[in-house]
Amino acid sequence: MTPEPSDGLSPSNRARALLAFRFIERGLLFLIALLTLGAVALELIRVWQAQNVNLADILLMFLYTEVIGMVAAFYANSQAPVVYPIFIAITALARLIVLQGKEMAPQSIIFEASAILLLAVAATILIRFRQKPN
Template sequence: MNDPDSSSTPKTDNPDENRPETPQISSKEQVIVVGGFNLIQKLLLIVTGFLTLGAAGVEILNVYEKGEIELADILLLFLYTEVVAMVAVSYTGQGSVFVYPIFIAITALARLIVLQGKDMNPQNILFEAGAIVLLAIGAMIILRFPRS
């Protein structure tokens, strides 16, 4: 009979010994690959920041040409501001990177509610407001209980 405790591979208290084999990467390869991906990440973050600033500039120009400021315009500028903040946090590595996408989602949902206006189905307002509440709770949990 087979005893469940006796298997063909010996079990040890060291978790690294129970892991499957992983290919060994030389330190030179690791520096090149990780450094290359970090460089690509930084460049894409810079491009994202500049494109966001350009989009914010276009929005400000549209508001100026229109001659009036609407709540949807202000919320859109908040979205751009949050994207710039997310880029800054991602670039510097300081702060919680996960909170800014939640803030962006909350602002986008609020903007969606404002844009849909009075013609929107009341049930949809409740769903979107519920999503905002869930996102706010998630952000609060992330900020209150940081990883150790």
Template structure:
């Protein structure tokens, strides 16, 4: 085996040798880009929270004008509360925003069952109830995972 063959063998044996070289990014550039995206994320979270407060206010006003509170209204307000909670968790970085997304999905499915329960096929109600159970199991698993 010649020297060039042994060099080629060493290059293919080393997995890092086959990877393309990453471009060098200065700390200032990285800080600027990451800081810029963090700022955009914070602004969008604030906008999401404000829009959620607005939607909740409109819903409360509609309930007041109707003079009747339905279960669907309560579930909708609960959805708004969970969105605000998810915004707070995402903004502060405390907790897992994934769990709040799962809670929102569970509440949305429950609201769908309540609103359309009488007109829906029984098998569809079972499918949605199964989806709620699956989401609840996923939330438990995420909450039980060790924190890193």
């Protein structure tokens, strides 16, 4: 009898598990893309019926576009860039500020704008110092 590896998985079982997780990951990403496209369609129908487009609607479309871009980047490179979620967070915060508008407390606007600035600085640092593949 051969001894089992200390972590409990043989190399072939580990390879099977990783393959299964890759299929699950890709399936979930495909589902996210489909659901995002469905949400885009529903939003376009709502805008068409209302016959009115406002800034919040446009920012929501940017959110959907960034989610689709993140899924596409994953399929292109087999890894999701860290910058995409930061862009999504920036857009979501901007949309929140627009939606709350005049009812929003001034200090909340300052906090949310500061969060946007912090995220923008983080994205800039990540983009500037990311390692290029060999």
